[in-house]
Amino acid sequence: MKTTVVSAVLATIVTSGISAQELTLGRFFGACEDAGTDTKTSVGEACIIQSIINAASEEIEGVTIDTLPTDWGNYYDQLKASYAGGTPPDVHVMHRHRIPEFAGFGALAEISGDLESVGIDPTNWTDSARAAVSYKDGIYGVPMDLHANLWHINMDLMEKAGLVVDGKPVLPGSPQEMLVHARKLKEATGQDYLAADFAQFPIGVRMVLALMWQQDANIFSDDGTATINSDAGKKAIETVTQLFDAELANPQLNYADSQQAFLNGEVAILVNGTWVVDLYTSEAANEESELSNYYVADFPQLFTEGATWADSHLWAIPSPVKSDEKKYQAALKVLAFINEHNIDWARTGHLAVRQSVLDSDEYAALPHRSEYTATASIARDTPPSTQYGAIQDVLNRELQAIWLTDKPIEAALSDAELEVQSLLDR
Amino acid sequence: MVQPNSTKRGSLSENQAAFLLLLPFLTVYALFLVYPFFRGIWISLHDWNLLEVAFNPAAKQFVGLSNYERVMWGRNIEWSLFSSPLAQLLGVIALLAAAWFAMRLQLSRVTAIALAIFGILLIVAPGFHPGPEGRWFSPRFWPTVGNTLLFVAWAVPGVTLSALVLAAALDRETRAMGILRTLFFISQVLSVTVVTLIWQIMFSPRQGLIANITEFFGGSPVVWLTDERFAMAAIVIATVWWSLGIAMILFLAGLQDISKDLKEAAELDSAIGVRAFWYITLPNLKRTITLVIVLQIILHFQVFGQSHLMTNGGPNDTTQVLVRYIYQTAFRDSELGRASAMAVFLFVIMGAFSILQFVIGREED
The missing domain is CATH 3.40.190.10 (Periplasmic binding protein-like II)
Incomplete structure (x- = not known):
């Protein structure tokens, strides 16, 4: 018995050693x-x-x-x-x-x-x-x-606020209109208009980046000059802070809490990535979930051109x-x-990378796929840099300082610009 | 059956035997502590990119002390007496207190000197600030050191006091107390990941126990981990809960060392309860308390996991601590040289406290 076991083990080791890499x-x-x-x-x-x-x-x-x-x-x-x-x-x-x-x-x-x-x-x-x-x-x-930032939408809340036309959500076309929509929604439902992780994971940073790109601005140029401390930067940030100031969004929720607020039906719009589309689809199908009518939209254009953060x-x-x-x-x-297996991965909600997959019926039939078709064409990111991680961290810190600790926008932008410049100069 | 010849020939002198027995330890110590330490200092003298040097060892560049300058210094740094009045005033008070106590001989000379050095440091160090057009090269470094000091200043008394109270309460030979002692010690064996996970759930404004209690009493839940007023408190609370165990055990050992006769004599003089604790227990625990405090200081200067996992150093860097900054500089920014310079700085601080403990310990002997 003992010898059989030993030889079996030895045989496995030997064969796997030879054949398997x-x-x-x-x-x-x-x-x-x-x-x-x-x-x-x-x-x-x-x-x-x-x-x-x-x-x-x-x-x-x-x-x-x-x-x-x-x-x-x-x-x-x-x-x-x-x-x-x-x-x-x-x-x-x-x-x-x-x-x-x-x-x-x-x-x-x-x-x-x-x-x-x-x-x-x-x-x-x-x-x-x-x-x-x-x-x-x-x-x-x-x-x-x-993968890119999307707007994940609770259509029942939007409907109550009169923000649904022909089965599609009515999304703002300017920062001012966003404030109007948010007020309307609060009055009609008592809930917040928008949530995202503004407190830890850099979803808020990616939102502000998108709003800067929408104004044809960027945080630094290709030649390595920091350009965050600009009018466009200020406008992008104010687009977000106006919601906090009017108590139509809560900056203190982290990733898990903001997601939970959305799934609990406590917020109409969640800004988050393509990676959660299938998860929220299956949540919406769940009888017990407060989210039952789920819609996915491209990040709306609030300034002169369309743009959303992507990687x-x-x-x-x-x-x-x-x-x-x-x-x-x-x-x-x-x-x-x-x-x-690109098509299987696309089931998460991410955009596929192979043209043959993008053109396939199987891809088109994925849930909500038709609702965010423009994302591929507005996808953007900052210029390439070996300091990408550190730069994102600077932005995350300074933006959090604005919405979590009331640091003045000008001070945060000027500090961020100095720090990003010193990173780019390394 | 004595064989003087054979023992003589085969035997070692006492020193040789000691060396032989110590050899395994010395090898491990040299390999894993002494060598990395000096290597760390050597790296801190170089411009050393973690990833680049791994693929091209020639890519490192000797830069002398420039990493230290880039970390701790700045452009147009000036010194003035009133740039940080609160800390500097505290320093003056410490200095005066040292002089006062030394003159009245209420403190030993070493303790008075230590207090005086602490006071001078508090007056000098916070006095540096960037002048007009000036700027720190690493604007985050000194605030991070400040946060670490703040953390230590909260966590060490927190742990020491609660462990002392617990130890005094649990110092009884009953089964219930035995069980309670084990229960209070159990948190100590958990890893930092588990501890921070537990407390992240506790502090969660949506599902946390604390939020539920506040809501039950009609309050609105505090967003502990992302509110700048509460984030540091949150990681201190988690830390106190976590590191209570060892301090409590040390205190229990100290309590059991106090002679029964002393307690009985005190009892006859009607010193019981709080009075006995104050006049008998505390003075006899002095050495243990010193040991616990210094151990805790050294331990908590190295805080990392709580800040890294619970708050990510935020919000707005209010819980960013030194080891996390070193970690980020080395592994996220790949600046190994600069990170090593910060690590050497941390070593100096902890070394100073170790020396202090050594000196106080010897003095009491």
Whole structure:
């Protein structure tokens, strides 16, 4: 008996050692227990991505994937430390905005020459997706989505305030009109007009950025000059603070609390990303939920042009992996598998990156998809910078100072400009 | 059966044996504490990008003390006596108190000198400020140091006092007290992640226990973690709850060291209850109290998880603490040199308190 067990164990070790290439994989999106391998039925970012990874581990011959435990909030710190320690995950997810930093220091493998060999067709990617993974003349990853800020809407509250026409929400076309709508809604329902995480996670920053872009302004220019302390910056911030001052929105709610307020029917509009569309859709279908009539809208144009904050998730391979040909090929196959399952990932609510997927009936049939079709064309982000994370942190801090601690807007903008400039000068 | 020859030949001198026995410890100590410490100082003298140097070791650049300057100094920094009146006044008071007590011989010389040094520091340090057109190179550094000091100033008395009261109340040989002692100690074994998770839920304005209680009594719930008036209090409360255990155990040990005769004698002189605690227990616990305070100071200067996980250092940096700033500078901004310079600064502060404890400890012997 003992010998059978021992030889069975030995046999497993030996065979798996010979045939399977084990890959470590790093990702954020949160944890999902028992995601399974069915990529068609999972709900929410964490479970959808884990089901795709599990399926890849099962279906790609000779490759097993070990998903490393990582924490979302500290993902890049952890990732950088693992690079510095010489043990990065063999495949990992990252954002478009981090490419200048990681590719710039030679941390990522340049993969443009190897895509076709594993069945990835880069010409099938949208222009913005190709731009997302490109740095200088190379391609440093496989894009997975375009994600952006949307307005998530409780139509029952809007209806009560008379802000629904032909089954569509009436959204403001200017900051003044937004205030009028918000007052109307408060009078009719007693509830707040708008909520977002203004207190911790930088959703408020992304809102202000969008409102600056809508005025053809930006926080810094391509040549590295900070330009936040401007009339456009002030107007963008005042668009938001007018709601706080009139007590039509609460700046103190964090991500979880603002989301809960929306799902409890205590607020008409939640500003949040594409990543929660399927989650709120399933919440709205839940009988017990206060949210029953859910609608998704593009971030409205309040100034002269349309714009909303956007970014891309992409999958990359560390450059040291390239020296181990077998491992590198296995990693490429995983990237190809994820690329192949772009439609499954789009179920979260994210915009797909492959033209063939965007054109498919399956994609068009995804819930609420027709309600935010303009987002792809108004998607924007700040100019590329290796200091992206630190700059966002400066903005988040100074904006929070305005709405949580009553710091004067001018003082916050001038402090932010000085700090961002010193970051850009490094 | 004595074999003088063999023992002589095979034996080691006392020093050699001691060295041999200490070797495993010394190796680990040198490898994981001494070497990283000096390496940290070395890194602090370089312009060192975490990611860049990992792929190109030649990318680091020796810059001397410039990281220290970039962290702690600024352009056109001036010094004046009244730039921070409150702290400086406190310093003057400390200085006068030291002189007064030293003259009346109510304090030992070392304690008086320590108090005087503390007073001088309080007068000198807050006096620096940017002059006209001037600016700190790292405007967040000194406010962050201030926040850390504030945290320590709340957490250390908080932990010490509540642990002392608990220990005095639980210092009885009954089963119920044993259970309570265990219960109060249990929070100490939890990891910071668990502790902050528990308290994030407690403080939540929507589902938290505290909000529910306030609402029950008709108040409107406080948004603890994102309100600038309450955020620091919130992380101090969580910290006190978390680190009560060790201090309580130390106090219990100290209480059990107090001789029974002393208590009985006091009882005969009708010193019971609060009077006994004040006149008998406290004076005999002096050494333990000093130990607990210094240990807590050193521990709480290194606060990180509570601020990082509960408030993200916010709102508006009111709960940003030194270790979190070091962490962000090193891992988010990749500025390893600058982060190491801050870490050396933190080491100096904690080193000073360790020396203080050492000196006070020796003096009492």
